[in-house]
Amino acid sequence: MTTQVEIPVRTRLAMFVRLLAIQGAWNYETLLGNGVGFCVEPALRLLPGGQDGPAYRAALARQSQYFNAHPYMAAVAVGALARAELQAEDAAKIERFRTALCGPLGSVGDRLVWATWLPACSIVALAAFGFGVGTAGVMLVFLGIYNAGHLALRAWGLSAGLDHGMRVASALGGPVLRRGPTHIAQFAALIGGIALPLALDQVIGPGRALFGIVLGAVALGGFVLARLHGRAEGWKIAVVLLVLFVLYSVLR
């Protein structure tokens, strides 16, 4: 049996705001689970019997168990699971659906946001810095572009989940999620190439000879670190090199 329950704007807003804190209780046992329960909770108050009724308590318990996904894409799960609970779908079916969502929402989000969108926005900010844009401008460029994508993704995810319920998989096949990472990576590659020498020049200051030496060292260092892919973290090697340079500068 399924029943269509209208979800008020106020409830949708409460769920959206809670989504921003979905990782608040992240831990190595239930991962995002408690956060999903926390975000779905405003919608569960609409269940027959209201807040603290048996349906509410059973649904909240179900939604607060282990869950893993990308934090932004978890909005899709939160919306879809809320809709499934409000449609009084079978509990076992909801649990199977919940488990099935973890993998795709994790991999799609990691690929779209962490692997491409965040580095691309970071590179655009470094390019703005390299072009001599002021402090407020660089911060606005980064935060404006990044959060336009970030908030739009969360809002879309919640809305798609609430609209499609357990048929939300069709929304995950959209062109932005499928082809977006490739196009963003290509854009990041181009802008990254432009940004790095300009940012280097901004930090070092005038003087072509020193810049040339540094550029050569960067090319060599970057090549070695890229070849070490997965075997060593560049920033940890950097800490060791910087400690050695500080010791040299202090003791010589």
Place this chain on the structure above:
Amino acid sequence: MTDFAQLLPLAMLGAVLGLDVVSFPQAMISRPIVAATAAATLLGDPGRGLLVGATLEMFALETLPFGASRYPEWGSAAVVGGSLYAIHGDANPGGLTVAVLAALTCAWIGGWSMVQLRKLNAVLARRRHEAVASGSKRVVEGLQVFGLTADLVRGGALTAIILAAFTPVHRYVLGTWASDARVSRAVVVGIAASVAGAAVWKAVHAAPGARWLMLAGLAVGLALLAFR
């Protein structure tokens, strides 16, 4: 930094930015290019904050917050780097190098502290498992509020401790620094750009044509510099 009036607002900023890394709202106000600039702005020198922030951002390009993996915590770290450079800054040739090293150390410790907090959250979740399994709203919301509050406190305490501990070290190192100012800056940004270059390459190399686009971008960047 021993002045409490100066330390308190920086610790509060570190708390808010440390919280942003994972817990709330993950709007990336904790990224170094924003966080270091904000910290230095509190001390009246946003320009130096942007300089150290851009350098740290190059390191941060390599470390992305993938799920359960352990990664550096850049929010509090960038506050440490931005404020140390804003206070001692360009007046000393080693200012940028030492500020970046302090920030990287803080990021490393911050990553460890996030893991400890996640373990603590797990202990609490285990203890409250029965209440959660019975659908207690109070417990589900309580776990969430505890995690958020603990993360806020973690970021603030970390920023305050590292700033207080690093200030005398920073002062001593800068007092005995013997390398040239431009060479010092070149070394630190050269290392940062190597890490960034490798990170960008690793992130994009699988996309069709991305290698050539990156090389084309480099050519454009160098041409722009030549005509500057």
